[in-house]
Amino acid sequence: MSFLLDPVALVLLGFVSGKAYYLLSVFGDRVLRRGVLKKELLVAGAVVVAVFWIYSALLYVGTIYFPWPLPRWYGGIDWMLNSGLPLGLTRSPASDVLALVFFAAYPVWFYAGTRLGLSGHRQTRGQMMSERRRIVIDLVATTFPVGGAIPPGASQVDSAALVESLFKKIPPLFEDALTTILFAFDSRFLVLAFTGRFRRFVDLDGEEATMLEKQKYLEAWNSNPYLVSIAQVLRITASYGYYTSPQVYKLLDYAGPMTPNVPPWFVAGPAATTGDGSGAT
Amino acid sequence: MIVQGKDVSRSTSETADVCVVGSGAGGAVLAWELAERGHSVVLIEKGGYHPRQDFDQREENMIPMLYKNSGLQFALPSGIAVAQGSCVGGSTVVNDAVCFRAPDAVLGWWDDQYKVEGVDPASMKGYYEKVEARISMSQVPEYALNKNNLVLKRGAEKLGWASAANSRNCKDCRQCGLCQIGCSYGTKQSMLETYIPDTQTMPGDPVKIYADSATYKLVKSGSRIAGVKATISGKEGRRFELDVKAKVTIVSGGTIASSQLLLSSGLDVNAQVGKGVAIHPSPAIIGDFQEEINGNQGIPMAYHCHEFSVLNTGKRGYMLESIFLAPYQFSLPVPGVEFEQKQLMSRYKNYAVIGSLLQDESVGTVMLGGPLGALLDYTVSAGDSKMMVEGMKSAAEVLFAAGATRVITSHRKTTILNGTGDLGIIDDRGVAPGALSVGSAHPQGGNRMGGAGMESSSVVDSDSKVHGFENLFVCDASVFPTSLGVNPQLTVMALASRLGEHIGEAWSAYSK
Numbered sequence: 001m002s003f004l005l006d007p008v009a010l011v012l013l014g015f016v017s018g019k020a021y022y023l024l025s026v027f028g029d030r031v032l033r034r035g036v037l038k039k040e041l042l043v044a045g046a047v048v049v050a051v052f053w054i055y056s057a058l059l060y061v062g063t064i065y066f067p068w069p070l071p072r073w074y075g076g077i078d079w080m081l082n083s084g085l086p087l088g089l090t091r092s093p094a095s096d097v098l099a100l101v102f103f104a105a106y107p108v109w110f111y112a113g114t115r116l117g118l119s120g121h122r123q124t125r126g127q128m129m130s131e132r133r134r135i136v137i138d139l140v141a142t143t144f145p146v147g148g149a150i151p152p153g154a155s156q157v158d159s160a161a162l163v164e165s166l167f168k169k170i171p172p173l174f175e176d177a178l179t180t181i182l183f184a185f186d187s188r189f190l191v192l193a194f195t196g197r198f199r200r201f202v203d204l205d206g207e208e209a210t211m212l213e214k215q216k217y218l219e220a221w222n223s224n225p226y227l228v229s230i231a232q233v234l235r236i237t238a239s240y241g242y243y244t245s246p247q248v249y250k251l252l253d254y255a256g257p258m259t260p261n262v263p264p265w266f267v268a269g270p271a272a273t274t275g276d277g278s279g280a281t
Numbered sequence: 282m283i284v285q286g287k288d289v290s291r292s293t294s295e296t297a298d299v300c301v302v303g304s305g306a307g308g309a310v311l312a313w314e315l316a317e318r319g320h321s322v323v324l325i326e327k328g329g330y331h332p333r334q335d336f337d338q339r340e341e342n343m344i345p346m347l348y349k350n351s352g353l354q355f356a357l358p359s360g361i362a363v364a365q366g367s368c369v370g371g372s373t374v375v376n377d378a379v380c381f382r383a384p385d386a387v388l389g390w391w392d393d394q395y396k397v398e399g400v401d402p403a404s405m406k407g408y409y410e411k412v413e414a415r416i417s418m419s420q421v422p423e424y425a426l427n428k429n430n431l432v433l434k435r436g437a438e439k440l441g442w443a444s445a446a447n448s449r450n451c452k453d454c455r456q457c458g459l460c461q462i463g464c465s466y467g468t469k470q471s472m473l474e475t476y477i478p479d480t481q482t483m484p485g486d487p488v489k490i491y492a493d494s495a496t497y498k499l500v501k502s503g504s505r506i507a508g509v510k511a512t513i514s515g516k517e518g519r520r521f522e523l524d525v526k527a528k529v530t531i532v533s534g535g536t537i538a539s540s541q542l543l544l545s546s547g548l549d550v551n552a553q554v555g556k557g558v559a560i561h562p563s564p565a566i567i568g569d570f571q572e573e574i575n576g577n578q579g580i581p582m583a584y585h586c587h588e589f590s591v592l593n594t595g596k597r598g599y600m601l602e603s604i605f606l607a608p609y610q611f612s613l614p615v616p617g618v619e620f621e622q623k624q625l626m627s628r629y630k631n632y633a634v635i636g637s638l639l640q641d642e643s644v645g646t647v648m649l650g651g652p653l654g655a656l657l658d659y660t661v662s663a664g665d666s667k668m669m670v671e672g673m674k675s676a677a678e679v680l681f682a683a684g685a686t687r688v689i690t691s692h693r694k695t696t697i698l699n700g701t702g703d704l705g706i707i708d709d710r711g712v713a714p715g716a717l718s719v720g721s722a723h724p725q726g727g728n729r730m731g732g733a734g735m736e737s738s739s740v741v742d743s744d745s746k747v748h749g750f751e752n753l754f755v756c757d758a759s760v761f762p763t764s765l766g767v768n769p770q771l772t773v774m775a776l777a778s779r780l781g782e783h784i785g786e787a788w789s790a791y792s793k
Binding site: 149 | 336337338339341342346350351353355357358360422424427455456457458465466575577578579607609611612613618619620623624626629630652693694714715718
């Protein structure tokens with residue numbers, strides 16, 4: 001820790017905390033109740049800043065040494081002021097005043113990092129749901145594109161709306177887990193790992209009319225042994241929206257619901273013989 | 282009386298002779314058996330109460346409504362989908378109504394290896410007969426076999442393999458083909474149509490059912506269980522507490538949930554709770570025919586081939602069962618992505634499907650954790666992998682013998698066989714985790730039975746009583762010491778009937 005490095009470290013830690021908050025906030029609404037998680041973020045910030053304050057203050061007053069770069073141990077004052085660089089700064093009344101100003105700014109650095117981590121992300125339930133809808137629309141459209149042996153694409157049979165309706169029918173915690181998977185699937189970092197492009201899934205293919213990049217990314221998930229189970233969940237979700245569509249039923253010659261009517265293929269016969277469950281004829 | 286969450290607006294408490302957790306094949310039969318013997322029963326069910334009038338034959342509505350975790354339950358890391366019902370009536374509401382007694386050989390293993398007493402075929406016969414009569418079990422007649430079932434029959438007969446029509450608990454079946462999403466005609470004699478309504482017409486209303494109520498704790502008091510605590514999902518999404526005090530407590534939540542409840546209550550008996558889970562992993566093999574099969578039109582699972590099953594060989598093996606599903610569920614094991622999958626699904630009406638039910642080794646473990654409270658750790662063993670490959674090859678042989686032009690396996694990498702000469706491809710593809718889409722509907726084990734001398738490797742004794750507790754029982758498929766090898770509902774019901782009789786006879790000992 002030093003006056004040069006502390007602001008960078010605090011911004012980075014704030015950034016990571018902001019990202020973690022974003023991911024967990026999917027659950028935050030229900031599990032921790034709205035706002036509580038934000039308080040926890042504040043507590044995390046207070047702890048981080050307090051650690052930095054105490055450690056850096058002890059360095060600055062020369063009580064402890066800084067153990068880096070090993071094997072050399074820097075004197076605390078020297079390290080705080082010069083950060084291992086040949087700046088030649090020494091402690092003075094002026095540096096004490098400056099140190100106080102620096103210390104006072106620590107919470108600001110952390111907060112700035114947090115805001116950076118949260119920027120561009122949905123921070124309210126409404127924003128999150130809107131983002132999820134966007135991901136679902138692109139996921140189903142990619143999984144079931146227009147054309148082929150069953151001509152309508154998912155976008156033409158309103159599969160995304162059916163998937164959205166699924167979210168209302170499943171247990172809340174399960175909805176949150178599924179939402180988290182969708183957000184992870186949409187993550188720039190995972191897209192980068194599989195396609196080499198630092199873009200969200202929904203932003204792949206840009207203005208292009210094709211879905212080649214999205215398809216390539218989806219196929220990468222399906223063929224990855226570590227992600228295949230999660231890919232399966234995504235496929236099940238997309239299939240729910242496509243193969244329960246009345247238009248697709250029709251194209252498959254599937255009758256759909258008949259109740260309360262008896263199915264047209266019902267074969268009436270004589271009374272059944274009794275069996276004993278032994279499996280023998 | 283059936284109390285539904287929507288009717289509850291405050292926390293409540295109950296006192297009864299018996300508290301049963303879970304209303305499936307075990308719990309419903311037990312509730313009725315004990316009420317018949319004059320005991321008051323509180324039956325707690327996590328899922329909702331949905332009479333058949335609620336069943337609209339739509340997958341998109343019924344699966345979230347009737348299945349545990351909306352049908353999205355997986356064993357990890359194998360990724361095997363494990364289907365269980367979650368509603369009043371449990372899995373009997375969503376199963377294919379197939380009834381088998383436990384194979385004699387399996388009951389023999391339970392006796393030999395686990396010293397379980399009183400489960401030999403002769404001792405179990407009366408219990409089987411009793412439940413078979415109540416659920417109107419009968420063998421599917423020839424006229425009711427649709428083309429999908431006849432494919433299996435034709436293929437097996439051509440190969441000279443042992444096969445037969447299934448016995449089912451169905452009365453005046455309408456052959457709609459939608460058993461897996463609730464029988465809207467009420468002809469499937471599930472718990473929802475038999476034991477549950479029976480408990481509601483008894484004089485004195487001795488059975489009170491709480492639906493939408495998740496039991497989370499067994500309250501321990503020395504070597505006794507004083508009662509249970511549950512959370513009711515009540516009016517306007519609010520949660521209320523349900524406290525039940527009972528002289529006897531029976532856990533019948535099914536494999537996974539029963540172990541989860543014991544573990545979360547701190548009752549890891551002999552460190553065996555959750556251990557030894559089998560699931561009957563069952564890959565689907567699809568035969569493509571020139572003629573239209575229309576497998577969705579008729580009873581989905583009405584025929585089986587037991588040539589390689591414990592029923593025929595007396596050894597662990599696999600059974601081939603006809604199966605068919607509505608489009609969404611059908612699509613799940615169909616391989617390929619995007620256009621390729623659409624191409625394969627477009628032949629829906631020309632397909633016949635065989636499931637190869639593997640009698641697996643009991644290698645799974647239920648553990649606490651994850652967002653839903655419990656995880657099932659299950660990896661197909663090396664021996665089972667080999668047997669699963671053999672099962673898929675046998676299914677493919679049957680389909681080709683019956684005239685299939687090609688066979689599609691459920692490998693995630695699209696695998697199409699054009700004749701028996703291609704069977705080796707299944708060996709090449711293998712069944713490694715992630716390579717194959719596999720379903721399971723029969724989780725079992727986790728709280729296995731063990732007789733005298735087997736206490737350290739079991740959770741319950743031969744009477745289903747939990748070791749070390751005077752008044753706590755487990756009765757569902759979780760008590761099976763080994764994989765059953767056939768559809769389990771009938772055996773769960775028979776064991777429940779047996780336990781009901783036993784508790785009734787020894788009531789004074791357990792209720793003191």
